[in-house]
Amino acid sequence: MDQARARLWREGDLWAIEVEIDGVPYAERDYADVASATHAIAQILRQQAARSPDLDQEECPHCDAALDLVACSQCGVAAFVRTCEHDVFTRPIRIVEGQLYCRACRP
Ligand SMILES: [Zn+2]
Numbered sequence: 343m344d345q346a347r348a349r350l351w352r353e354g355d356l357w358a359i360e361v362e363i364d365g366v367p368y369a370e371r372d373y374a375d376v377a378s379a380t381h382a383i384a385q386i387l388r389q390q391a392a393r394s395p396d397l398d399q400e401e402c403p404h405c406d407a408a409l410d411l412v413a414c415s416q417c418g419v420a421a422f423v424r425t426c427e428h429d430v431f432t433r434p435i436r437i438v439e440g441q442l443y444c445r446a447c448r449p
């Protein structure tokens with residue numbers, strides 16, 4: 343992440359946020375109060391700043407399934423991983439018993 347912009351504004355009774363990271367709009371959501379809204383902005387930025395591109399997988403050599411951004415359910419680290427059924431065991435973040443785990447958090 344090289345650059346980020348966050349916007350916070352009021353929409354009726356709610357607070358809306360929009361976060362743009364490296365020129366890509368990331369999220370637009372509504373919150374009931376300003377504290378939750380600013381907390382969400384901080385969390386999104388922290389997660390993105392901590393995201394390590396080394397976890398990202400290359401596209402699958404066997405098929406043209408898209409990559410998807412998934413996050414570890416334990417530590418929150420995120421990576422682009424393959425969505426197809428090939429080489430499931432080499433995936434940096436994968437589902438174990440219904441939860442997503444990165445390599446470090448895998449049981
Ligand atoms: Zn594949």
Ligand SMILES: [Zn+2]
Pocket residue numbers: 414415416417418419443444445446447448
């Ligand atoms: Zn993890």
